[in-house]
Amino acid sequence: MTTNNRHSSSFRDPSGYIFQDQGVIKRAILPLYFKQYEALNASGLFQKLQSAGLLIPHEEVANSNSEIIIQPEQLSFMTYPYEWSFMQYKEAALLTLKIQKFAVEHGFSLKDASAFNVTFHKGRMLFIDTLSFDFYEEGQPWRAYKQFIMHFFGPLLLAKYTGADALKLMSTYLDGIPVDMLAAMLPFKTKLNPFLYTNIHLLAKFENKYSEDYDNTSKVRKLSKRAMLNMIEGLYDYIKKMKLENASEWGNYYDKTNYEDAAFKKKSDIINTWIKNLNVKTLIDVGGNDGTFVRKIDTTLEEALVCDIDNNAVDANYVQLRRSKETNMLPFMLDVLNPSAAIGFNNKERDAFLTRISSYAPDMTMALAVIHHMSLSGNIPFEMSAEFFASFSKHLIIEFPKRNDSWVQRLLNTKGEFKAHFDFYSISNFETAYAQYFDTIEILEIEGSERVMYLLKTKDD
Amino acid sequence: MIHFLYFDPGLGALILQAIAAAIAGVVLFSKNLMFKIKSFLGLVKQDDDVFDDINVKDSDIESNASSDDKQ
Incomplete structure (x- = not known):
């Protein structure tokens, strides 16, 4: 009856599917x-x-012999694994393991461990695939183990040893990073650690060795419940203990920039007044x-999406919101x-x-200390950045650092003899x-700085 | 058991788990032993304040359930 609206990402699991019914995800x-559903x-x-805040809440809205329909709590803005910072990725991995342990203790087991089963919602990672549970049979190994390594443990290890940008590989490998590739990319020292050796290198060897064995599954030994829980x-x-090897501590960024305290205060006062006057509830x-x-805004926001290119900045934001239990910061x-492209089957x-951001349509977009990076490092003409910012929200607060600003000077000086090409700035x-x-x-x-603040409204066509 | 329809779990990965679990058992055992020695010597560091441990506590379930009731 509703298959026409089946969500284009929902086809892997034959247990059911996601669809849209008059704008509501069901x-x-x-x-x-x-x-399984009855037993669960x-x-x-x-x-x-759900009470523990680990699984997305839902209610049953229809029940017939051919189909049961549940309506999950609606998500405001979906982020994907390749858009998470290292700490967020860690939380998603830990959440999956925590749920698997709890499930096994209650007679169930996760039948898959895809990173796309998780998203960030109201200040924490949340498991959103309600149909991922199946019956646990004592003695059965975890069928989603390899998927967990490919989706979670592998990408986290690559990030640990090569930098957080490795997590972006997940936008190419939607089914997780291949284990032989993981084994080849990780440094030699990971072979000397027995834990990493078994979970990555030996796994790659075993997968290779048994890849041609199509019918003989008898070699699979039973795995006791205790053994599985030990593994988890x-x-x-x-x-939980993983850290990026090359992460610089997130110092106070704003100490490093050329803001006087007074200018900093002035800037946040301007933002505050504008946000209040326009009664902004959602922003990016x-x-x-x-x-x-965003934290200096003293009116209550329903939700603030805060994005950055720097993993350290997003991690710092994440740690702060976890510690102070903020739920409106994403x-x-x-x-x-x-920005992330449309990918997967049929794109x-x-x-x-x-x-996603156009359908979210935040009341306000803020672009503070960004335009000089876009224009001078990214060579984006003003017309193109204007078109971009005008495409998803009605209002824009944008900060323009003038040519004499020390950051602008620094960026211009890196251009050397081609400096004149950037006279357009x-x-x-x-x-x-x-x-x-x-x-x-x-x-x-902004007095005491070389910067100007603009409050703009998109033209009504 | 319906997951057989779904995706290939990897035969090698299934066989490997006995070994992975054994290694994890040794690691956990030595970790617990170290923890006991350290707490005996008073060297236990404060726990991570961002990520909690693996167990879902009854208090998590109950406190949230009762606060839901009030809404």
């Missing part, structure tokens, strides 16, 4: 999964995981660092020069960043270009 459960309800597993706990403990801060300026990684499994050219897409509401200079 999940259909097929008869194949009825037994009867055992209280759903209810317990071992992974949990290791991942593009290049929002660790969320400093941090994620974004390279504004190359429709995972939506592009622009598609001037406040008048900026204003002319942005006037094609925006009407100006207010312009304020």
